[in-house]
Amino acid sequence: xxxxxxxxxxxxxxxxxxxxxxxxxxxxxxxxxxxxxxxxxxxxxxxxxxxxxxxxxxxxxxxxxxxxxxxxxxxxxxxxxxxxxxxxxxxxxxxxxxxxxxxxxxxxxxxxxxxxxxxxxxxxxxxxxxxxxxxxxxxxxxxxxxxxxxxxxxxxxxxxxxxxxxxxxxxxxxxxxxxxxxxxxxxxxxxxxxxxxxxxxxxxxxxxxxxxxxxxxxxxxxxxxxxxxxxxxxxxxxxxxxxxxxx
Ligand code: NAD
Numbered sequence: 001x002x003x004x005x006x007x008x009x010x011x012x013x014x015x016x017x018x019x020x021x022x023x024x025x026x027x028x029x030x031x032x033x034x035x036x037x038x039x040x041x042x043x044x045x046x047x048x049x050x051x052x053x054x055x056x057x058x059x060x061x062x063x064x065x066x067x068x069x070x071x072x073x074x075x076x077x078x079x080x081x082x083x084x085x086x087x088x089x090x091x092x093x094x095x096x097x098x099x100x101x102x103x104x105x106x107x108x109x110x111x112x113x114x115x116x117x118x119x120x121x122x123x124x125x126x127x128x129x130x131x132x133x134x135x136x137x138x139x140x141x142x143x144x145x146x147x148x149x150x151x152x153x154x155x156x157x158x159x160x161x162x163x164x165x166x167x168x169x170x171x172x173x174x175x176x177x178x179x180x181x182x183x184x185x186x187x188x189x190x191x192x193x194x195x196x197x198x199x200x201x202x203x204x205x206x207x208x209x210x211x212x213x214x215x216x217x218x219x220x221x222x223x224x225x226x227x228x229x230x231x232x233x234x235x236x237x238x239x240x241x242x243x244x245x246x247x
Contacts, residue, residue, distance in 0.1 A: 004224075004228070005031075006030070008034075008078040008082050010122060012114075013087045014035025016037070016046065018180065018219045019037075021215075023035050025220045030053070031053065032054075034056075035050070036056075036058070036070060038058065043057075057070055062109040062110050064121075067122075068121060071125065075125055082126075084122055084132045086119060086132065089187075091150055091187045094149075096149070103149070111153040116160060119164055128171060130173045131226060133227050135219075136154045136158045138181045138241045138244050140158050161175050174226075174234040176236045176237065177237040180241065181240065182204035208244050210243060222238055
């Protein structure tokens with residue numbers, strides 16, 4: 001119950017889905033948690049459900065000004081950080097022939113540049129022994145229709161887990177990636193038509209060896225394992241995907 005007492009965590013995109021489930025797991029276990037996101041209403045609702053161990057900060061990962069302000073706020077609220085979950089992301093899925101420059105730039109600004117500078121700006125606050133966890137995706141190791149931009153961005157994060165690991169190792173900080181399979185968090189519904197989202201989800205379940213979606217909590221437990229318990233693991237990617245990339 002008090003497994004994370006005295007620990008401090010920052011979770012980008014912590015107001016919903018996988019990020020929220022991770023914030024709940026850690027806050028329930030006694031950690032102090034800063035969650036971020038773009039929607040004030042979502043953040044307020046999440047903070048309410050997380051209780052007194054949580055602080056919700058409106059911060060856009062695509063804005064370096066926001067990330068600088070976030071680092072200042074985290075320093076004021078928590079002092080130092082034991083777990084950084086770089087989780088904020090969008091899933092814009094289109095056939096590559098139909099991807100607009102605007103959609104491509106937005107995807108990379110949030111999912112790739114956002115993750116890169118989140119780690120850069122918060123790294124000075126990380127304690128010795130801290131764990132950074134980047135959220136990648138099964139899409140970075142298998143070819144799934146309509147995911148070309150998203151998958152390429154997640155492959156970039158997979159690569160960052162290795163190079164950040166090397167640079168942060170002298171400070172005793174580990175960097176790993178958690179790679180979720182399909183989790184029905186509503187992210188797809190926000191970016192696709194209802195019909196396209198239903199078709200895409202049905203295909204993912206049919207393809208999956210376990211024939212089901214994962215739950216946000218199943219990803220959260222893996223992220224917490226990588227952040228706190230995987231003390232001899234760095235630069236790795238943990239697939240939490242019902243076997244989708246393994247069987
Ligand atoms: P979600 O939409 O519930 O969570 C994404 C969060 O990121 C939201 O809280 C959103 O507000 C936040 N966010 C988006 N853009 C932001 C920005 N510019 N600045 C700050 N916050 C921002 O969806 P989720 O499924 O929980 O996704 C979490 C992560 O998991 C994402 O990186 C996603 O790519 C990844 N992922 C999800 C699945 C899945 O099937 N759901 C599979 C593989 C990977």
